Amino acid sequence: EVHLVESGGGLVQPGGSLRLSCVTSGFTFSISWMSWVRQAPGKGLEWVANIKQDGGERYYVDSVKGRFTISRDNAKNSLYLQMNSLRAEDTAVYYCASLGGNSWQFDYWGQGTLVTVSS
Amino acid sequence: SYELTQPPSVSVSPGQTATITCSGDKLGDKYASWYRQRPGQSPVLVIYQDTKRPSGIPERFSGSNSGNTATLTISGTQAMDEADYYCQAWDSSTGVFGGGTKLTVL
Numbered sequence: 001e002v003h004l005v006e007s008g009g010g011l012v013q014p015g016g017s018l019r020l021s022c023v024t025s026g027f028t029f030s031i032s033w034m035s036w037v038r039q040a041p042g043k044g045l046e047w048v049a050n051i052k053q054d055g056g057e058r059y060y061v062d063s064v065k066g067r068f069t070i071s072r073d074n075a076k077n078s079l080y081l082q083m084n085s086l087r088a089e090d091t092a093v094y095y096c097a098s099l100g101g102n103s104w105q106f107d108y109w110g111q112g113t114l115v116t117v118s119s
Numbered sequence: 120s121y122e123l124t125q126p127p128s129v130s131v132s133p134g135q136t137a138t139i140t141c142s143g144d145k146l147g148d149k150y151a152s153w154y155r156q157r158p159g160q161s162p163v164l165v166i167y168q169d170t171k172r173p174s175g176i177p178e179r180f181s182g183s184n185s186g187n188t189a190t191l192t193i194s195g196t197q198a199m200d201e202a203d204y205y206c207q208a209w210d211s212s213t214g215v216f217g218g219g220t221k222l223t224v225l
Contacts, residue, residue, distance in 0.1 A: 037216075105167035
């Protein structure tokens with residue numbers, strides 16, 4: 001059975017930093033593109049970032065470029081999101097998700113971790 | 120930037136067919152996928168590559184994509200189908216979601 005478990009969310013002041021983690025099991029993490037997707041309270045889904053299997057390619061939504069960094073550790077089946085210079089508009093539930101096939105559908109999702117940016 | 124547009128809400132009676140549309144420029148040239156999100160839960164993939172169903176998704180879920188519009192169709196809608204539905208596509212390597220459609224089963 002596939003599991004993705006996020007952690008690291010919490011309350012942080014504007015301008016602060018957080019590092020999210022996602023530990024996975026039940027599928028071959030090392031051959032999967034991975035992604036972070038977020039959802040602001042009461043709002044829709046927003047793609048945040050993707051990372052290739054070997055970490056050699058990374059893509060970000062414009063609003064987080066230069067502030068967020070996606071990374072992975074294939075030996076630990078884990079995905080990370082380093083978030084710096086956080087803003088109120090970054091407040092959201094952050095989901096990690098695996099990307100499947102050639103069409104990059106979000107096959108599996110974690111339960112999400114809430115990040116709240118507020119003073 | 121690329122945008123996907125969905126109706127905010129769709130209502131359907133139990134047993135009837137629900138249709139949710141997703142519009143975007145030349146969307147038919149891309150692959151569309153659809154996600155169901157029930158209140159308080161994580162999204163679940165229900166359609167990928169325009170028309171394919173993952174294992175465990177009932178046959179009453181189907182999809183199509185042509186021109187500027189992708190469509191999610193739920194035949195014989197059940198109360199358990201009440202949820203928010205999101206379409207999604209890729210513009211180069213940038214992910215785009217539609218704004219979501221709240222499906223109400225009256």
